[in-house]
Each structure stands twice: as structure tokens, then as C-alpha cells.
Amino acid sequence: MTPLRKNLLIVTVLLAAVMELIDATIVNVALSHMSGNLGATLEDTSWVVTSYSIANVIIIPITSFLTAKFGRRNYYITSILIFTICSIMCGSATDIWTLVFFRFVQGLGGGALLSVSQAVIFEQFPREKQATAGAIFGIGVFIGPTIGPTLGGYIVDHYSWPWIFFVNVPVGILAIISCYKLLTEPAIKPVVKKIDWTGILLLAVGIGTLQTVLERGETEDWFATAYIAWFTVIAVVSLTAFVIWELKISNPVVDLGVLRSKTLSIAAVLTFITGVGLYSSIFITPVIAQRLLGFTPLQTGLMMLPGALLAVLALVFSGKIMQRGLSPVFIVAAGYISFIYFNWHMAHMSLDASEGYISTTLIFRSVGMAFLAVPLTTLAVSSLQPKDIPQGAALNNMMRQLGGSFGIAVINTYYTRRTAVHRTDLVSNITIENPEVTERINNAVHYFQSKGAGFFEAKAQAIGLLNAQVVKQTSMLSYLDAFFFLGGLFVITMPLLLFVRTKKRAMANVVISDH
Template identity: 95%
Template sequence: MTPLRKNLLIITVLLAAVMELIDATIVNVALSHMSGNLGATIEDTSWVVTSYSIANVIIIPITSFLTAKFGRRNYYITSILIFTICSVMCGSANDIWTLVFFRFVQGLGGGALLSVSQAVIFEQFPREKQATAGAIFGIGVFIGPTIGPTLGGYIVDHYSWPWIFFVNVPVGIMAIISCYKLLTEPPIKPVAKKIDWTGIMLLAIGIGTLQTVLERGETEDWFATAYIAWFTVISIVTLTAFVIWDLKISNPVVDLSVLRSKTLSIAAVLTFITGVGLYSSIFVTPVIAQRLLGYTPLQTGLMMLPGALLAVLALVFSGKIMQRGVSPVFIVAAGYISFIYFNWHMAHMSLDASDTYISTTLIFRSVGMAFLAVPLTTLAVSSLEPKDIPQGAALNNMMRQLGGSFGIAVINTYYTRRTAVHRSDLVSNITIENPQVAERINNGINYFMSKGAGFFEAKAQAIGLLNAQVVKQTSMLSYLDAFFFLGSLFVLTMPLLLFVRTKKRLAASVVIPDH
């Protein structure tokens, strides 16, 4: 393959991966518009997000099997085609459940775009430059979820919500044409095994119900809702059965035996926590900026832009120093420290925080996540035999996705509970005997009466204004607690790095094929 064709292929598959990652988060800012336009409740509309995540997590572990069964080129192009067609169908949906259905199918197509794209990019680089390949792929993994909400906000503000799906169509068509011309089968073609239908069924049901519990548990008040309780039981039973079945047969759809590698097991835990931090922080930060500080979606995106740009440089830098023999353990440690500092700094923020303060702090988040992207992927497969690398990498990718869903669910629950605590603390100090409270209410009454309101109406408005301030302060304190909680998770898991042993010049020896 000529250098031009190789570069075009890298750009194509990277754009496809970024398209998939953007689509995982782009709809978040459009949910209220979808709800009103389609005549659905916000709870029903949130299934647009949930269904996509469920499909993604189901398909990722079996991508290696599907690639071997149908051929990488056929499977990848078909996945892009499914993703693109479903983008059109999602944008054209006239009711909420049609949208949810096509969003689920879109997630099934999107699962291959991430994992197969990674394999293709790694193949285009010699062994001594595998870390650079990882950095290039890491750019897409990191940038996609970061710019998704901002892009979605811009589209919704200037056009309409269906266009968050329609924008995928030209990218998808170009990717299909380019892959048809450029993409080939891998040098070492995986052997298609006998189809493990039992394993696929148990995994799909187990992961699907677990993901539903994680995504919908807080909204549905957890086990107070019957289907959440039943789905919890089903996920426990089917995933336990899956593990037993997987370890029993000779050709499982997902080979869990690779977790006997201590390095992979530790990397999977760290990747899970990284997923918690990546998706939870990108969920909480825009909420604070837009709901509490009054930023527009575009302003929020611009505030996050410096960190995103520096993250690209950090990704390339981490790949380069790994290529020169620096242990990925040290880079992961640096990433953890940077992300811990980000959470500590955000946990001390106030409602008076400037955009410069937040933007500067977000740089530590971005750099921290960038330092974790490539080294953790390298660690995950470093101790595996070549034949086991696809399964190891697939499991590691699944852990990041599960970490993201788990993190958002836990943060929402934690936020709700801390909100109750902080509101109780604040309200206990708001009594008519408190001179500051009395003064604020009297000032409010005088202000609203000067605008033409009667005494009782002005008093009600003054009390309402005071309550709105309490709600705002309560929300802020609860989100700050959430940042402290995230930082604590990273502090508690960072010592696991002490148990990792790597070989010298590890990065140069790791090749990641289809997974």
C-alpha cells in the first residue's frame, strides 16, 4: 500500500471511530427538544441514550468473533452501512419508540467502528512505532466524547434535533466508499470458530439488563421499580451462567481465561475507573457550566477547547516516550495524579468561578485522560500471547464502556443524596429569626412591590427567589462532592500500579489486531 493510500485509510477509520464516539454523547443536549417534538416524557426520551449504550456494550465483546466469521472488510463496511442507514431512520422518526429502536440498531453497528478501527490503525505502523499508532487512535477516543455535547448543542441551537443524526450520513457514505477501495483483510486472518449461540445469548441478556439497570436505576428510584429489581436478578443470574459456560467450553465467544493474566486484570480495573472518570466528568462539567453558571452550549465547548487541544499533544507525547522505553506504568501514574488534581481543584470551585478558572482546571483533566489512553491499552495486552490479544483488548474496551455507564449512574445517585443532605443543612439556617434571612426577604418584598406587585404577591416572590438561591447553592455543593468522590476513586485504585510488572521497551512489542 502506498503512503497516500495508507494515510487515507487511517483518516477514514479514525473518522468512523470518532463519528461513533460523538454519537454516544451528542444526543444528551437534545433530549428536551426530542421530548417536546415527539410528545414523549423526558424519562421515555432518555431511552434514546440508554438503548445505544446497551447495544454498544453487547456488541463490543463479540466483535472479534464476528470479524473472524464474516471477514473484517465485510463486517466493517456493513457496520458503517447499518450505522449510516439508522442515522437517517433516527432523524426521520415520528414517535419516540421508533427512534429508540433504530438507535439500538445504530449502536449495534457502531460497536465495530471503535474496535476494528483501532486494529486497522495499528496495522499501518511498524512494530517500533506501535505507541504512535496508539496515540493517533487515542486522539479519536478522547476527542469524540468531549466534543459530542458541544456539537449537539450547536446543531440544536442553529438547526433542529434530527440533524444530529443526519450529519452522520455524508461521513458514513465517504467512509464506505473509502473502505471499499482501501480496506483489506488483516495479515493474519483469525479462524472462525463454531458459533457459541448460548454464550452470545447469555452475554447479551446479562450485559443488556445490567446496562439498563445502570442507566435507568436512578431515574426509576432503583429497586422501588419492579423491572429494575427483576433486571438486577436477571443480570446476576445470566452473567454468572455466562462465566460458568465460558470457562467450560473450548471455543467461547469471549475467552475469559485471559483474565488469568494479573497485568490484564489490573489494567481492566484501572480502565474501568478511567471510564468512570472520563464519562462522569464530561457529564458533570457541562451541567455545572450551563445550568448553574449560565453558559451556552457553545461557550461550554469553547471553555473545554484548550484542554482538548493540549490532550492531543499529550497523547502524541505519551506515545513517543513509550516508544523510547519509558514504562507505561509511570505514564499511567502521571495521568492519575493529573486527574486527581483536576477533581480536587473542581471540588473547591464556587458559583463565582470564572471561565478562565474552569478552563485551566479542565486542562489537567484532559492531559490526565490523555496519559491514560495509550498506556492502559498497552498494559492490558502486554502479558498476553498473540492469539489472546484480541480477546484481552475487547474485554478492556468493554470495561471502559461499562465504567462510563456505571460512573454516570453512581454520580447521579450520589448527587441526589448529597442534594438532600445539603438542602437540609442550608434550610435549617433559614428562619425568620435570622436577621440576614429577614433582611433578604424584606429587600425582595420591596423590590417586587416597586415593580407593581401587591404585598402578599411580593412576599411569595421574595421567598421563591430565596428558595431558588438555595436550590442553586445546593446543586453546586452536591456537584462539588461528586468531583471529590471521583478523585477518591482514583486515589484508592492508584496503588494497583505497584503490582504491575512490565518488560523493557514494552510498547514496541505490542500489536493489537482485530478485537
């Protein structure tokens, strides 16, 4: 392959990977618009995010099998085609559950784009320049989350939310044409192994039912609703059977045997919590900014941009200091501390918070994300034998996606519970005996009367205004509790780093094996 064709191929697969990552974050700034336009609650609309993550969790473990079975070129092009067609269907959806369905299928198509793109990029560089390949792919991976919210905000402000999906179409078509012309099969073709369909089915059923229980349990009064009770039983049975089955067979879809490594087990827990923090924080921050603080989608996206750009520098920095011999444990600890500070700071926000306050605070989230991205994967595989590194890295990546999908569900449930508590506390102080309440209502009545309303109409409007303020305060207090809860998860799990013992291993070897 000529240098020109190599460079075009690198740009193409990197563009496809960035497109997939943009779609993972671009919807966050549009959730409020989707919710209002489709007549859905925010809890239902959150499935637009979680269904995509669940699909990724299901498809990532079997990507290597599908690549070997159908050929890398065919599978990769088909995945882009599925992703592009589903982008059209998502943008054309007229109800929330149609959107969620095609978003799930889109996630199945997008699952191949990251891992296959990474493998293709590494193939274009000799072994001694694998670090360069890792840097190119790493920076590309950060471009997606960086421009996703900003691009989404611009599109929603100037066009409409369906265009956050339609924008994928020309990119997808160009990627398909380019891959058809440039992409070839790897020099060493992978061996086609017998696929563990039973394991995949148990994993899909277990995750799907558990996710439904977490998402809908609070709304449906938990086990008082028959299907929630049944789904709980199915989730427990399926996931238990999945673990037993995967430990029993010779070619498991997820090799749980590698968890015998204490370091990998600890890294998997930390990665799961990281997924919870990453996806939950990027889910609720735009909701607060738009629904409670009155920011536009574009303002929200721009607010996230400085931190995301600094994250690229932090990613390069963390890679360099690891290559110089610093243990990933210290970098992960720094990332955790940065996340804890971010959540603590957000938990003390008020309804008067400015764009600058939130934007500055988000820098700590973004830097924390950069310090956790590569070091956690490095930590996860640091104690494994070379033959087990791919399985360890895949399992670790799966834990991050699981943490993300579960995190959003748990935060929604936690928010709902705290909303009920805070509303009760606030309403208990709103009585006619309270002089401040009486004064506020009277002032509002006089204001509405000055605008032409009659006394009874003005009083009804005044009470409605007071109720709206209670709802706003209740929501804000509940979201602040959510940030405090997320920070608590990081505080509780951070001491696990004290039990990690790492072996010195060349960073290049870890990067090569990660794909």
C-alpha cells in the same frame, strides 16, 4: 493498491472512527436541550449516553466473529449504514425512549468502526512502521472527543439538537461509497469460530438489567418496587452464570481465563475506574456549565477545547517515553494523579466559577485521559503470552466501556441522594425566625411590587425566587460531592499499581496486537 488509493482508504476509515467517537461525546452538551425539548428528566436523558455505551460493550466482543463470518468489507459497510440510518432516526425522534432505542442500535453499528478501522490502518503500513500507524490512529481517536463537544455546542446554539445526529449522514454516505470502492478483504482471512451466543445473551441481559437497576433504583425507591427487585435478581443470576459459562466453554465470547494474570486483573480494575471517571466527568461538567452557570452550549464546547488539544500532545509524549523504556506504571500513576487533582479542583467550584476556571481545570482531566489511554492497554497485556494479547486488550477495552455506562448511572443515583440531603440541610435554616431569610424575602417583595405586582403576588414570587435559589445551591453542592466521590475512587484504587510487575516488551508488538 496505489499510494493514492491507500491514503484515501486510511482517511476514509479514520473519518468513520472519528465520526463514531464524535457521537460518543457530542450529545453531552445537548442533554439539557434534549431534556427540555422531549419533556424528560435528566436521569432519563442520560440513557441517550449510556445506551450507546452498553451497545458498544455488547458488540465489541463479537466484532471479530462478525468480520470473519460476513467478510470485513460487508460487515464494515453494513455497520456504517446502520450507524447512518440510526442517526436519521435519532434526530427525528419525538420522545425520549424512541431516541434511546435508536441510539442503542446506532451503538451496535458504531461498535465495529473503531476496531475494524484500526486493523485496516495497520495493514497499510509495513511492520517496521507500525508505530507510525499507531500514532495516526491514536491522534485520530483523540480528534473525535476533542471536537465533539465544541461541534455539538455550535450546532445546538445555531440550529437545534437533532442536527448533532443529522450531521453524520453526509459523512456516512461518503464513507460507504469510498469503502465500497477501496476496502478489500485482509490478506489472511480470519478463521470463523463457533459463536458463543449463550455468553452474549447472558452478558446483554446482565448488563441491561443491572444498568436499569442503577439508573432507576433511586427514583423507584429501590426494592420497594417489584421490577427493580426482579431486575436485581436477574442481573446477579445472569452475570454469575456468564462468568461460570465463559470459564467452562472452549470458545468464549470473553476469555475470562486471561484474568489469571495478576497484572491484567489489576489493569482491568484501573481501566474500569478510568471509564467511570472519563464518562461521568464529561457527562456532569456540561450539565453544571449550562444549567447552573448559564453557559451556552457553544461556550461549554469551547471551554473543553484547550484541554482536549493538549491531550493530543500528551498522547504523543506518553507514547515516546514508553518507547524509550519507561514503565507504563509510572505514566498511569501520573494520569491518576492528574485525574485526582481535576476532581479535587472541581469539587471546590462555586456558582461564580468562570469559563477560565473550568477550562483550566479540564486540562488536568484531558492530560490524565491521554496518560491513561495507551499505557493502561500496554500494562494490561504486558504479562500475557502473544496468543492471549488480543483477548486481554479486548477485555480491557470492554471494562472501560462498562465503567463509563455504570459510572453515569451511579453518579445520577449519588447526585439524587445528595440532593435530598443538601435540600434538607438548607431548608432547615429557612425559617421566619431567621432574620436573613426575612430580610431577603422582604427585599424581593419590594422589588416585585416596584414592577407592578400586588402584595400577595409579590410575596408568592419572592418565595418562588428563594426556592429557585435553594434548588440551584442544592444542585451545585450535590454535583461538587459527585466530583469528590469520583476523586475518591481514583485515590482508593491507585495503590493497586504497587502490586504490578511488568515485563519488558516492545511497544510496537503491543500496538500491533491491540487491534
